[in-house]
Amino acid sequence: MNRSHAERRWSDRRLALFIAVLGLFKGLVWMAMTPPLKIADEPTHFENIAYRAEFLKRPRYDGGGRPIGKVMHDGAPPEVFHLWHVTNRYFRGKYLPNVRVVPEEQELRNMAAVDKNREGDGQITSMAYPGVYYDLGVVAYDLFRHSSVIVRIYAVRFVSVLFGIVAAIASFLAARQVFDSRTLALTVGLLVMLQPMESQMTAAVNNDAAILGFGAVIFYLQLRFFREPQTVPHWRWGLLLGVINTLAILSKPHGYGLAAGSVFVCLALLYKNRRSRAAWLFCTSVALPLAVVVLAYQWQTHHEGTALVPSATAHSATIETDFVTFLSTLDETYQSYLFRSTFGQFGWLEYALSSEWTDLIRAIGGLTWYGFIAAIAARLLWPDDSRWLSIRGLLFSLGTVVFSVLFILYIEYLFRQGGVSGVIQGRSFLFAYPAAAIIVCSCWGALVPARFRTLTGAALFTCALALHIGSILLIGRYHYGS
Amino acid sequence: MLQIRIALLFVRAARTEWDSARAGFGSLAQLTNRASQLKPNTFKFPWTWVYVGCFAAILIATFCWFWIHGLREAMAPEPEERDPTARQ
Numbered sequence: 001m002n003r004s005h006a007e008r009r010w011s012d013r014r015l016a017l018f019i020a021v022l023g024l025f026k027g028l029v030w031m032a033m034t035p036p037l038k039i040a041d042e043p044t045h046f047e048n049i050a051y052r053a054e055f056l057k058r059p060r061y062d063g064g065g066r067p068i069g070k071v072m073h074d075g076a077p078p079e080v081f082h083l084w085h086v087t088n089r090y091f092r093g094k095y096l097p098n099v100r101v102v103p104e105e106q107e108l109r110n111m112a113a114v115d116k117n118r119e120g121d122g123q124i125t126s127m128a129y130p131g132v133y134y135d136l137g138v139v140a141y142d143l144f145r146h147s148s149v150i151v152r153i154y155a156v157r158f159v160s161v162l163f164g165i166v167a168a169i170a171s172f173l174a175a176r177q178v179f180d181s182r183t184l185a186l187t188v189g190l191l192v193m194l195q196p197m198e199s200q201m202t203a204a205v206n207n208d209a210a211i212l213g214f215g216a217v218i219f220y221l222q223l224r225f226f227r228e229p230q231t232v233p234h235w236r237w238g239l240l241l242g243v244i245n246t247l248a249i250l251s252k253p254h255g256y257g258l259a260a261g262s263v264f265v266c267l268a269l270l271y272k273n274r275r276s277r278a279a280w281l282f283c284t285s286v287a288l289p290l291a292v293v294v295l296a297y298q299w300q301t302h303h304e305g306t307a308l309v310p311s312a313t314a315h316s317a318t319i320e321t322d323f324v325t326f327l328s329t330l331d332e333t334y335q336s337y338l339f340r341s342t343f344g345q346f347g348w349l350e351y352a353l354s355s356e357w358t359d360l361i362r363a364i365g366g367l368t369w370y371g372f373i374a375a376i377a378a379r380l381l382w383p384d385d386s387r388w389l390s391i392r393g394l395l396f397s398l399g400t401v402v403f404s405v406l407f408i409l410y411i412e413y414l415f416r417q418g419g420v421s422g423v424i425q426g427r428s429f430l431f432a433y434p435a436a437a438i439i440v441c442s443c444w445g446a447l448v449p450a451r452f453r454t455l456t457g458a459a460l461f462t463c464a465l466a467l468h469i470g471s472i473l474l475i476g477r478y479h480y481g482s
Numbered sequence: 483m484l485q486i487r488i489a490l491l492f493v494r495a496a497r498t499e500w501d502s503a504r505a506g507f508g509s510l511a512q513l514t515n516r517a518s519q520l521k522p523n524t525f526k527f528p529w530t531w532v533y534v535g536c537f538a539a540i541l542i543a544t545f546c547w548f549w550i551h552g553l554r555e556a557m558a559p560e561p562e563e564r565d566p567t568a569r570q
Contacts (some may be wrong), residue, residue, distance in 0.1 A: 025533055028533035032521065083520075096519065105520065148522070451556055455553065457548060462492060462548075477503040
């Protein structure tokens, strides 16, 4: 029997494969578009990987007392130092005309052949970070060790692209836990994939990519288990959640913010199944990797004294208020900066999305708010008609976003107590973006009858696509315009 | 309708971005030359056209699918409710 195209069922696996293919080409385009070392903090993250690859150990503070250079420093590997200055020269109208290969590329290839040119002193701002992402980057680095530093940077960037693909697929699967509409769930995956800052960080040498990838998987697992707390999953799923949460924490401390959701899910399971041995076994499996590995890591860093090192970051007066007062008095300029840099600040301030874009993003937020009210009202008034959407999943997503924002702001608060301000940027919030995308799609979908939900997905996809194209044009103009 | 209106505003903003970027890019040859410098060979043009072309093609196909499928769903007749009293 022949199945017509109209009758063909698009399974979740096929859509996940589609997302993976689209994510791959998107990542390659973003890698190609951005010059090496010209994505935020890429020099320090690449140097971290290079140090680990060349010396087979992680970089540590040498106790010299001098401020650590934020972007580039005299102790960088000579090839990285040289590339940094070359990329500063080749900018906009200063590229060589009518050629696609420049003499410095051969210089860098020659430099890579000499071991000393690849070795730096490791005194970098990223040395206090844990190293899962960096150790993964070493694998890519080692494959091209004697190739030009440019090739090695791009090899590690590809690792970030893979994390980005994982983030988009996990977001799609998470959305499938929250609503029935497959097209809206696909929209969630595409919103995550096309988010400009997420696109940049998952095409850069930056441990944010790992947090984004791990974070989306963790969120998917949390939703999967929280959706039906009366059903206790097998302990192997708990171990998986615990291990991935541990990997996230060992990539970047933002991973602690993700652990809170895992704790909440475990408590919900235990509340419903407190007499079930399987439930206790599951929760122990979640907690065990976190407890063992993270505590060991914390002990090691405390023992080595590698918490904070002197930095060349701008210092300000310490604050002595409590966290609630800090939140309520947070200056509007910084709030605006955080919002802008969540969606599109690709380097310095003039290299950011215009206010026209941010106003449109706020419009999406405004409509989302009305949709949220509609979703809750529909569940209360017409429960049978609103079963397409899991209110439990929607509220869990909302809780994830709220907690993540507060958690990141709390990190800024801690820094300000230490006399350092403006450390947190908008991209720090991105690990909660899958949850935010689910909220937007759920709430927009709640405003329309079922037969219009694919159109809702189309509208949101169009918004995301337009923003994505705008960002590509902005970045391209910044680097290659005249 | 409001959702579609917001989407159209986004499209307009992208169009504005395109208009302001186009003047600064110069010719296509100039742009591809600049974007190829200091890149690995597999990320220089013309190789990059493969990635750009595939990415653009998939996006366009997805965009068309979303809107065509969405409009078909929206305009499809409501399924008739079975009259439980009618004879089968």
